[in-house]
Amino acid sequence: MSSYTRSHSSQQSYAPSAPSLPESYNQQDHAYNSFPPPPSDDRRRQQHQPPPSYAAGYGQGEYSYGYSGFPPGTHPDVIRSFQMVDRDRSGYIDENELQQALSSGYQRFHIRTIRLLMFLFKNPYDPLRIGPKEFAALWSCLGQWRAIFERYDKDRSGKIDLFELRDALYGIGYAIPPSVLKVLISKYDDGSGRKIELNFDSFVECGMILKGLTEKFKQKDSRYTGTATFNYDEFMSTVIPFLVSYD
Amino acid sequence: MSSYTRSHSSQQSYAPSAPSLPESYNQQDHAYNSFPPPPSDDRRRQQHQPPPSYAAGYGQGEYSYGYSGFPPGTHPDVIRSFQMVDRDRSGYIDENELQQALSSGYQRFHIRTIRLLMFLFKNPYDPLRIGPKEFAALWSCLGQWRAIFERYDKDRSGKIDLFELRDALYGIGYAIPPSVLKVLISKYDDGSGRKIELNFDSFVECGMILKGLTEKFKQKDSRYTGTATFNYDEFMSTVIPFLVSYD
Numbered sequence: 001m002s003s004y005t006r007s008h009s010s011q012q013s014y015a016p017s018a019p020s021l022p023e024s025y026n027q028q029d030h031a032y033n034s035f036p037p038p039p040s041d042d043r044r045r046q047q048h049q050p051p052p053s054y055a056a057g058y059g060q061g062e063y064s065y066g067y068s069g070f071p072p073g074t075h076p077d078v079i080r081s082f083q084m085v086d087r088d089r090s091g092y093i094d095e096n097e098l099q100q101a102l103s104s105g106y107q108r109f110h111i112r113t114i115r116l117l118m119f120l121f122k123n124p125y126d127p128l129r130i131g132p133k134e135f136a137a138l139w140s141c142l143g144q145w146r147a148i149f150e151r152y153d154k155d156r157s158g159k160i161d162l163f164e165l166r167d168a169l170y171g172i173g174y175a176i177p178p179s180v181l182k183v184l185i186s187k188y189d190d191g192s193g194r195k196i197e198l199n200f201d202s203f204v205e206c207g208m209i210l211k212g213l214t215e216k217f218k219q220k221d222s223r224y225t226g227t228a229t230f231n232y233d234e235f236m237s238t239v240i241p242f243l244v245s246y247d
Numbered sequence: 248m249s250s251y252t253r254s255h256s257s258q259q260s261y262a263p264s265a266p267s268l269p270e271s272y273n274q275q276d277h278a279y280n281s282f283p284p285p286p287s288d289d290r291r292r293q294q295h296q297p298p299p300s301y302a303a304g305y306g307q308g309e310y311s312y313g314y315s316g317f318p319p320g321t322h323p324d325v326i327r328s329f330q331m332v333d334r335d336r337s338g339y340i341d342e343n344e345l346q347q348a349l350s351s352g353y354q355r356f357h358i359r360t361i362r363l364l365m366f367l368f369k370n371p372y373d374p375l376r377i378g379p380k381e382f383a384a385l386w387s388c389l390g391q392w393r394a395i396f397e398r399y400d401k402d403r404s405g406k407i408d409l410f411e412l413r414d415a416l417y418g419i420g421y422a423i424p425p426s427v428l429k430v431l432i433s434k435y436d437d438g439s440g441r442k443i444e445l446n447f448d449s450f451v452e453c454g455m456i457l458k459g460l461t462e463k464f465k466q467k468d469s470r471y472t473g474t475a476t477f478n479y480d481e482f483m484s485t486v487i488p489f490l491v492s493y494d
Binding site for chain 2: 176177179180184186187210221226231239241242243
């Protein structure tokens with residue numbers, strides 16, 4: 001476990017500003033995947049069964065699809081969702097196909113969220129498309145985030161407010177400073193004066209932005225000083241990929 | 248003039264990575280306003296007359312509107328555009344009203360660009376609305392950017408490509424490293440394989456992002472070392488406002 005984790009008391013210089021990250025999405029094996037699953041909550045799970053993810057010993061060898069790029073143990077439903085949209089059997093899907101594939105297991109995500117997911121889980125050889133390995137990792141990650149969302153959506157409204165978001169992020173290891181959270185959530189303010197609430201789509205977007213940017217900061221703070229130094233190129237090249245995905 | 252300007256040879260540690268900025272939008276008087284106008288190109292101007300901006304000695308005292316928040320010399324057309332959308336005469340307009348007001352003088356900008364402009368020209372007392380002073384500064388700035396866009400749109404296609412964008416940014420004082428430019432413009436790639444080109448709306452968006460982020464970097468590099476150090480809160484709070492404006 002990373003020394004950035006919230007519970008690691010020896011890194012005081014980071015607390016309470018620094019978040020803790022379970023894993024780095026930059027690791028070669030897309031470690032989002034091995035993100036520790038949330039504690040079980042059987043009652044909630046029965047109501048909102050997350051889509052299948054890496055179920056050990058389940059579906060192994062069931063590569064009914066024409067190629068075997070999926071990690072061993074990938075649930076057949078995940079493979080089928082991929083197969084359903086990869087009509088040309090190229091082994092890669094683009095952002096629109098990903099949007100469609102996720103609709104079958106989760107919901108229809110905003111194309112902006114899809115692009116952020118594509119960026120974070122990107123295939124290094126083709127940034128505009130993802131393959132089976134990336135798709136499986138992404139699907140699994142979303143299942144874990146779905147379970148977290150449902151656990152912290154205490155009133156089961158399908159939406160979480162600022163405090164539930166803070167708790168949800170804290171619960172999965174991110175000690176986000178209130179000032180940062182306030183800036184982030186203000187982006188969802190529609191000016192109506194109503195309380196700002198996030199649906200699952202926006203929760204994923206928020207969470208992925210926080211995780212991604214934090215990871216970038218962490219990479220530049222290799223000595224755990226609580227500060228990161230960038231030259232101009234690094235700063236711009238780090239930040240710009242997180243900016244709006246244009247359409 | 249700032250020592251960050253491209254032509255200032257004594258700040259070698261910044262070249263070629265560091266851009267040069269004519270002014271800071273963070274200055275109290277919204278210095279975008281005093282951005283030096285581009286060299287004249289009468290032929291082009293006749294074809295594409297930019298909307299009126301701060302014309303010295305023009306319109307002074309012509310506050311036909313019910314309040315006098317506009318700087319002296321604001322062109323009456325600018326005041327009228329504001330007045331047209333501020334139907335409740337509150338003296339402030341929101342993002343939808345801004346979109347509508349700019350449509351009369353420029354074009355209909357994407358709501359994303361509008362939100363970025365709102366953020367950069369924001370009224371410190373009400374981040375969701377802007378007043379006469381901010382509106383006049385924004386209008387003037389857009390006029391200057393329009394003239395720049397037209398000068399570098401050499402084939403008059405109404406769009407500029409990567410090289411024209413690079414030249415346009417360089418021409419106004421931003422020496423953007425090719426790597427940064429590549430990352431930025433890739434966000435406009437629709438995957439069709441066609442050459443990426445930006446219309447004026449996207450040009451403004453790109454330019455404002457680059458200007459805004461560069462200004463933030465510059466604030467953290469007060470000693471002109473070519474590097475900037477952020478703590479985690481600062482980094483996140485700096486970057487997040489530039490992220491997508493949610494809808």
